[in-house]
Amino acid sequence: MDYLLQGMFNDKSLSKVVGFFARQADADIAVRRLLRLPGMEPGQVRLLGPQHADLRNRDLLSRALEPETEGVFTTFVRTHAIAGLVGSVLGLMAFGYLVATRQPAVLDKPLLAFIAIVGFGTTFGLMLGALNALRPDRIWVVNRVRSALRKRQWVVVAHPVDSHQAKLAQDLLDSSEAQVVRTL
Structure with missing residues (x-):
C-alpha cells in the first residue's frame, strides 16, 4: 500500500508524525531517539522552536513540514x-x-x-x-504546529518513509511527554 501511495503522490514521505514539547531539552532527546530508528535519516527529522514562529507561512511549510515541495x-x-x-x-x-x-x-x-x-x-x-x-490532514497539522510555536513550544517533525517507520516514530513520541499528532 505504501508503494502505491508513494507512486501516486511522488513523495518519499507521505506521513508526518509531530510531537509538541514544552522544553527544548525534551525535544532534543526525541530528535536523537528518532534518528536511531531503523532507516531514519537526518533529513527526515526536523526540530522547530519558538524562533520559527515568526517565519512566513510559506517558509515554515517548505523548510520543515513539506521538504519535498518539488513536483507539486x-x-x-x-x-x-x-x-x-x-x-x-x-x-x-x-x-x-x-x-x-x-x-x-x-x-x-x-x-x-x-x-x-x-x-x-x-x-x-x-x-x-x-x-x-x-491533503486536508496536512493543513490541520500545519495549523497545530503554527499555534504551538506561537505558544513558545518546541516541535519535532518526523517524515517517515513507510507505515512501519511512521508507527515506530509515533510510538517513540507517544512514550515521551509529547502531545503527538499524525497525518494520513
Missing part, C-alpha cells in the same frame, strides 16, 4: 489521472453490470446511459483525486 504540479496531475481512471473503470463496471442484469432504462438508451454512468464515475474520481491531492 506533477502530484496534482498524477492523483487526478489515477483517481479519474479508477472512477472511469468503476463506471464501466457499473454500466456492464446494468447491461448484464438487463435493466430496461439502460437497454432503452445504452449510449446515454453509458455517457451518464461513466461520466459520473470519472467526475467523482477526479473530485476524490483533487481532495486527495490537497
Whole structure:
C-alpha cells in the first residue's frame, strides 16, 4: 500500500508524525531517539522552536513540514489521472453490470446511459483525486504546529518513509511527554 501511495503522490514521505514539547531539552532527546530508528535519516527529522514562529507561512511549510515541495504540479496531475481512471473503470463496471442484469432504462438508451454512468464515475474520481491531492490532514497539522510555536513550544517533525517507520516514530513520541499528532 505504501508503494502505491508513494507512486501516486511522488513523495518519499507521505506521513508526518509531530510531537509538541514544552522544553527544548525534551525535544532534543526525541530528535536523537528518532534518528536511531531503523532507516531514519537526518533529513527526515526536523526540530522547530519558538524562533520559527515568526517565519512566513510559506517558509515554515517548505523548510520543515513539506521538504519535498518539488513536483507539486506533477502530484496534482498524477492523483487526478489515477483517481479519474479508477472512477472511469468503476463506471464501466457499473454500466456492464446494468447491461448484464438487463435493466430496461439502460437497454432503452445504452449510449446515454453509458455517457451518464461513466461520466459520473470519472467526475467523482477526479473530485476524490483533487481532495486527495490537497491533503486536508496536512493543513490541520500545519495549523497545530503554527499555534504551538506561537505558544513558545518546541516541535519535532518526523517524515517517515513507510507505515512501519511512521508507527515506530509515533510510538517513540507517544512514550515521551509529547502531545503527538499524525497525518494520513
